[in-house]
Amino acid sequence: MPSIHFEQVTKRFGTTTVVEDFNLDVADGELLVLVGGSGSGKTTILRMLAGLEEVTEGTIRIDQRDVTSLAPRDRNVAMVFQDYGLYPHMTVRENLSLGLRLRKVAKTEIDRRVAWAGDMLRLEPLLDRKPKQLSGGQQQRVAMGRAMVREPLAFLFDEPLSNLDAALRAQMRIEIGGLQRRLGTTTVYVTHDQVEAMTLGDRIVVLADGLIQQIGKPIELYRSPVNRFVAGFVGTPPMNFVEGHVTAENGEAAFMAEGIQVALLPSEVSRGLITLGIRPEDMDVELGDQADSSASKGFPGSVVLVERLGGTSHIHFDSGPHRLLAAVSNERLPEVGENITVRLKGERIHLFDGERRVTS
Amino acid sequence: MKVLRRIALYGALTLAALTFIYPFLWMASATFKPLTEVGTIALFPDNPTLDNYRTMWARAPFGRALLNSIMVAGTITLSVLVFGSITAYAMARLRFRGRPLLNAVTMGVLLVPGQLTLIPMYTLIVQAGLIDSYAALILPYLFNATAILMMRQFFLQIPQSLIDSARMDGMGEMRILFSIFWPLSKPVLSIVAIFTFMGSWNEVLWPLLVVREQQLMTLPQLLTVFSLGGGAGSIGVSLASAMVLVIPVVIAYAVLQRHFIESMASSGVKG
Numbered sequence: 001m002p003s004i005h006f007e008q009v010t011k012r013f014g015t016t017t018v019v020e021d022f023n024l025d026v027a028d029g030e031l032l033v034l035v036g037g038s039g040s041g042k043t044t045i046l047r048m049l050a051g052l053e054e055v056t057e058g059t060i061r062i063d064q065r066d067v068t069s070l071a072p073r074d075r076n077v078a079m080v081f082q083d084y085g086l087y088p089h090m091t092v093r094e095n096l097s098l099g100l101r102l103r104k105v106a107k108t109e110i111d112r113r114v115a116w117a118g119d120m121l122r123l124e125p126l127l128d129r130k131p132k133q134l135s136g137g138q139q140q141r142v143a144m145g146r147a148m149v150r151e152p153l154a155f156l157f158d159e160p161l162s163n164l165d166a167a168l169r170a171q172m173r174i175e176i177g178g179l180q181r182r183l184g185t186t187t188v189y190v191t192h193d194q195v196e197a198m199t200l201g202d203r204i205v206v207l208a209d210g211l212i213q214q215i216g217k218p219i220e221l222y223r224s225p226v227n228r229f230v231a232g233f234v235g236t237p238p239m240n241f242v243e244g245h246v247t248a249e250n251g252e253a254a255f256m257a258e259g260i261q262v263a264l265l266p267s268e269v270s271r272g273l274i275t276l277g278i279r280p281e282d283m284d285v286e287l288g289d290q291a292d293s294s295a296s297k298g299f300p301g302s303v304v305l306v307e308r309l310g311g312t313s314h315i316h317f318d319s320g321p322h323r324l325l326a327a328v329s330n331e332r333l334p335e336v337g338e339n340i341t342v343r344l345k346g347e348r349i350h351l352f353d354g355e356r357r358v359t360s
Numbered sequence: 361m362k363v364l365r366r367i368a369l370y371g372a373l374t375l376a377a378l379t380f381i382y383p384f385l386w387m388a389s390a391t392f393k394p395l396t397e398v399g400t401i402a403l404f405p406d407n408p409t410l411d412n413y414r415t416m417w418a419r420a421p422f423g424r425a426l427l428n429s430i431m432v433a434g435t436i437t438l439s440v441l442v443f444g445s446i447t448a449y450a451m452a453r454l455r456f457r458g459r460p461l462l463n464a465v466t467m468g469v470l471l472v473p474g475q476l477t478l479i480p481m482y483t484l485i486v487q488a489g490l491i492d493s494y495a496a497l498i499l500p501y502l503f504n505a506t507a508i509l510m511m512r513q514f515f516l517q518i519p520q521s522l523i524d525s526a527r528m529d530g531m532g533e534m535r536i537l538f539s540i541f542w543p544l545s546k547p548v549l550s551i552v553a554i555f556t557f558m559g560s561w562n563e564v565l566w567p568l569l570v571v572r573e574q575q576l577m578t579l580p581q582l583l584t585v586f587s588l589g590g591g592a593g594s595i596g597v598s599l600a601s602a603m604v605l606v607i608p609v610v611i612a613y614a615v616l617q618r619h620f621i622e623s624m625a626s627s628g629v630k631g
Contacts, residue, residue, distance in 0.1 A: 052524050073530035085521030089543040099529035146525075 003028040003186040004049065004154060009058030011044050011210075018044050019210040022058070026154075031180050031187045033201035035194055035233070041210035042190045046156050049188060050079050063153050073102075078147035079156040083163060084139045086131040092142050093127040099150050110149075117145040120179070137168045144179065155180070157189040161196065173199060194234050198222070206230050228352045231277050237314060239350070240324045242276045246351075255351070259320015260299045262344065264351075274358070277350035280327035284343045285315055287334050298343040303334045317342070384606075391600040398596050412600035415593070420586050421574060422604060429579040430608070432497045433560040439502040440556045441549060447503075448511035449537045453523060463512075469505040482569055496570040497578065501560060507552045514548040515541060550619035558609055579605050 004026035011019040019041040026032045034042040047053035049060060051072035060068050067075045078099075086095050093114060100110045118124045121141040131139055140160060147155050160176070161169045177200050180187050191197055197204050198218045206213040206221065206229070213233075214226045225231035231239050244257030246264065253264040255276050262276065286298075301317035301324065313333055315326045317340060326342060334340050351358045390398050391412050393405040416422060450456070451463055481500055490496040518541060526536045542549065567581040577585070583601045585591070592598040 047524075050524075050528060052527060072524075072527045077528075079524070079528050081521040081524060083519055083521050085519070085525035087522065087525070087540060102530040146529075 003030070003063055004188065005059075005061040006045075006049075007059040007061070009045070009048065009060060010056050011041070011048060011053065012056045017210060019048075022210075022212065024205065024212070024215070026186055026188060029184045029186055031177070031189060031200060031202045033189045033191060033197040033204045034207060035191055035197040035201075035204055036207035037192060037233075039209070040207040042192075042207050043158055044210075045207075046079075046158055046188060046190045049154075050077060050156050051075050052079075076150075076152050077154045077156055078150040078152040079158065080140075080143045080147050080160045082159040084131070084143040086139060086142055086146075088131055091128050091130055092123060092134070092145075095131065095142055096123075096127075096145050096149050099146065113149040113151070114145075117148045120148070121145050136164050137172060140164065140172055141175075144176070148179075148183070153186065155185050155187040157187065157191075159191055160189075161191070161193070169196075176200065195236060198234065204234075206233060208233075224357070225277075225350065226357050227355045228275060228277070228357075229355070231350055231352070231357075235279055237280050237325055237327060239277045239279050240322075241352075242278075242322050242324070244274060244276060245272060246274050255349075257320065257322065260322060262299070262349065264349075265347075272353070275352040275354075277352060278324070278344060279348065280314070280325045281312075282345045282348040283324075283326040283328070284345060285317075285326050285328050285330065285334065286341045286343065287332065288339060288341065298341050301340050301342050303336050303338050303340055306333055306336060308333070315340070387599050388603060391596060391603050393596060395594055395596055398594075412594070412596040415597045416586075416600045416604075419591055419593075419597075420582055421577075422579070422582065422601060424575060425577050425579045425582040426604060426608075428494075428576060429561060432494065432578055433557050435498050436501045436560045437553050437557045439498075440504045440507045441553060443503060444507040444552065445511050445515075445537060445542070445545075445549070446534075448508050448515055449533070449541060451508070452512045452515035453518075453520075454533070466505050466508055470509070478565070478569070485570055491570055492573050492576060494576065497567055497576075500566070504556060507556060510552055511545070511548055514545050518544060547619050550616045554612060554616050557612060561605075561609060 004024075006022050006024040009019060009022040010017065022041075022045060024032075034045060036042045044053060048055050049062075051067065051070060051074075055068050058068070059066060062075060062077065087098070090098065096114045096117060097110050100113065105113075114127070115124075118127055121144060123138075123141060123145055126134060126138060126142070131142065134142065143160070157176070161172055164172060173196055176189075189196075189200060198221075201218055203215060204218055204221055205215050208229050214221055214230045216224075218234075221230060221234045225234060225239075228241065232241070242257050242260055244255055244260065247254055247256055255262040255264055255274060257276070260276075285301075299319055301319040303315060303317045304323070305314075305316040307314040307316075312327050312329050315328060315334065317324055317326065319342065324342075385403055386401065389403050389405060392408045392410070393400075394407055394409050394411065397405055397407065447466075451459065451466070485491060485496050485500075490499070522540055522544075523536055526540050531539070562580055563578070564580045564584050567578050568584070571577055571581065574582070583605055586601060587598045592601065
């Protein structure tokens with residue numbers, strides 16, 4: 001039974017359409033991530049769900065109830081904002097309890113819930129401080145606590161980690177994920193960061209220009225992106241793309257581009273202009289120019305930059321006119337200027353006809 | 361060297377401060393001097409006396425005028441703050457049809473000098489039959505475009521997420537204004553309050569036009585009528601009445617001074 005239900009939701013600001021014909025079901029207890037670049041409409045969708053933005057057309061239901069025209073306070077959802085939205089003139093305790101006090105919840109119950117959230121988020125020593133006296137991570141936890149004490153039907157997160165530094169972001173990401181699993185509250189989480197999306201989401205919705213590109217489990221988006229946009233958006237470092245065409249001779253198909261030739265299975269044949277997508281981690285790099293390259297999906301390259309990250313290294317190389325990137329864990333790395341042979345691992349190549357995927 | 365420079369600096373600043381404060385202190389001390397001593401520039405009277413105040417109080421209803429002034433200036437200040445901030449909040453943070461026009465009109469009002477509206481305003485008050493009433497003193501000043509624009513400017517800087525949070529928490533717009541925006545806008549509210557209060561407190565021309573009955577006169581009005589009309593008799597009595605006029609403003613300033621300076625520094629408004 002879906003907990004949140006969008007039906008043909010459209011949002012226009014004046015003549016600009018920001019979200020068009022958006023349909024989505026979020027299951028009870030699910031953590032769904034909306035991910036996309038700026039202007040993709042992800043925050044607008046979340047704000048419509050919260051009631052902070054009017055819906056131009058369509059219906060939004062929360063727990064079977066049509067909330068499309070209800071005020072935010074009547075929707076029983078709680079939101080965590082990018083810059084936290086804590087009231088600067090109130091203590092942490094007052095920030096946590098305000099929503100409950102306004103709803104006339106009994107004092108003992110408020111105290112119980114504040115203590116519960118304080119305990120869960122390690123906020124007890126901070127309850128009588130003002131937000132200004134807290135670090136970014138602590139403010140973030142207060143914002144989450146404020147959502148938790150409401151015990152809402154759903155949590156809405158709007159880029160909650162964007163204002164934190166990298167280390168803290170990774171830590172808070174784990175905390176949010178853990179907390180959501182423990183509470184089991186349906187959650188819609190908006191981010192532009194695909195790493196957050198991949199690590200947190202039960203399912204991910206990839207958005208561009210107000211339209212859904214793909215909905216799926218993180219690994220599905222990674223393994224089988226439906227179009228070039230999703231392929232390029234999901235995964236770090238991003239997928240390599242090479243424009244070329246497919247030829248078929250004597251029952252043997254191949255992808256051909258200047259300096260790159262990749263043998264394809266016959267089933268993959270789709271003649272004409274094609275874009276080849278290869279993930280950096282799906283390439284093996286061998287030192288030296290190997291002659292047998294075309295037979296085993298290998299092609300030559302010339303190294304232009306090597307980034308050593310410790311465990312893995314990023315090798316930037318040129319094959320013909322194409323600048324590509326391979327992520328490898330080799331012991332011996334090539335030097336800049338050295339020739340290499342690149343082999344593709346297994347069947348993990350992606351072919352796109354224009355924007356759309358043609359094979360897996 | 362550092363100490364010397366510091367001493368020189370403080371010396372110069374003290375001197376500058378004294379040139380500002382001295383006339384005021386002299387006036388304050390002169391009110392306690394008998395007539396024979398008023399001419400001297402000394403700050404401390406040889407024979408201090410309260411006669412000037414007794415005379416002043418006896419000759420005209422200054423007590424009543426003081427209450428009138430407090431009532432009129434207080435009501436106007438409160439109204440400018442409450443209604444002004446409601447308007448400013450709507451103009452700054454709500455989306456509605458005609459908002460750009462409202463902004464433009466409010467801005468336009470600033471371009472019209474007060475003197476220009478004096479006569480039409482007077483005519484209106486006469487036609488409304490409000491001459492010789494508190495309403496005549498208060499009504500024209502209940503709204504103030506400058507105050508609205510100053511508050512609007514300040515409200516624009518308050519993060520949207522606070523409004524969003526408050527709406528999610530269950531507040532209505534009025535509640536957001538008074539329990540979130542007001543506490544965060546103390547600097548601008550105090551500067552608006554003090555400017556409005558002082559402006560209204562010092563107003564002489566308008567009360568002179570619409571009030572003739574002594575019982576309704578504000579302090580500066582009564583003072584003007586009293587001093588210019590020769591009622592004071594001596595300079596000491598005139599100064600004593602001026603003192604009564606000045607003291608509430610000085611107190612108000614002392615109380616609000618911290619916010620006042622903060623606001624001057626942050627908004628760049630020049631008094």
